[in-house]
Amino acid sequence: MPSPVTPRWDPAQYLRHAGHRARPFTDLLARVPDPPGGRPRVADLGCGPGNVTVLLADRWPAAHVTGYDNSPEMLDGAHVDHEGPTRGGGRLDFAHADLRTWTPPEPYDVIVSNATLQWVPGHAGRFADWIAALRPGGTLAFQVPGNFSAPSHRLMRDLAHSARWRGRLAGVLRHDDAVLTPAAYLERLTGLGCTADVWETTYLHLLKGEDPVLDWVKGTGLRPVLTALADDPGAREAFVAEYRDALREAYPAGPHGTPFPFRRVFAVATKEA
Structure with missing residues (x-):
């Protein structure tokens, strides 16, 4: 049986819905407290093309912000489009990292991750190492999709496991256990000595164009x-x-676009000062 594959990413395709994708990050960042130091060290785990990593540099202009990703395609665009000094005397740069094994090479004030940890099997087991690397009063913050039971994902899995496709695709896709429940994240993070704020939100995106969910x-x-x-x-x-045909039936277009409900899970864990 095939096993999960490492996806090859297409930054241009990813950025086609950049506005909708960025909103959860801005909602997450709004709940992250300012770190105690004046020139914070910040990591963005799974930075993709860097379009939301720049929001960290905007929030803390004096910070040294590093975006980490394992996709050469994503990092190439991030280096070209966003890397360099920031307006407050800080710096924004990018580096390769595999989050299954990445251990912070230095103390950090803020570690964030936006819609990435669902790709990292057993990611909750990495929290201890990441929190240990935070300075006192530092924060680990992330959001992950919570929509693996939604038609967009369920139909994809059902089709991959159908008689026609299972020989090539069974086991390739992730399932509900790719992320934990909000309660489980709360338990993990508080158990590591953090003050944790965990919540969930369902966004109702109104998508435009032909077959926008696809x-x-x-x-x-x-x-x-x-x-x-x-x-x-x-x-x-x-x-x-x-x-595509299954998605058209599950997500019919309306007079103003195609409604696309999308549940996400958020967590902000602050280390004791």
Whole structure:
């Protein structure tokens, strides 16, 4: 049986819905307290093309902010578009990292992650190392999708496990256990000595254009399938067409666009000062 694949990312496709994707990050960042130091050290885990990492430099202009990612395609764009000195005398840079093994190389004041940890099996087991690297009063903050039971993901998994596709795709996609419940995150983070604020929100995005839900997932959740079938364009197109038809039925277009409910789980954990 195939196993989960490391997706190959397409920054341009990902950024097609950049506005909707950035909103959860801004909502998360609004709940992150300012660190005690005047020139904080900040990490963005899973920075992608860097378009939201710049918001960290805007929030703390004197900070040294590093965005970490394991995608060469994403990092290439981030280096070109965003790297360099910031207006407050700080710096924004980017580096390769695998979050399954990444351990902070120095003390940090803030570690954030936006819609990335769902790709890291057992990510809650990494919290202890990351929190240990925070300076007193520092914060670990993240948000993850909580929509793995939504039609967008359920239909994708059902199709991948169908008779036609299971030989090539069974086991490629993630399931509900890719993220924990809000209560489980709260328990993990408070158990590590942090004051934790955990919540969930369902956004109702109104998407425009033809097959906009398919266009959305082509930038994120569908990447493992597109990667697994990359060597067979005909099969890839056939899967996408079948999936597209199912999405059209599950997410009918309305007079002003296609409503796309999207649940997300947030956590802000602050280390004791």
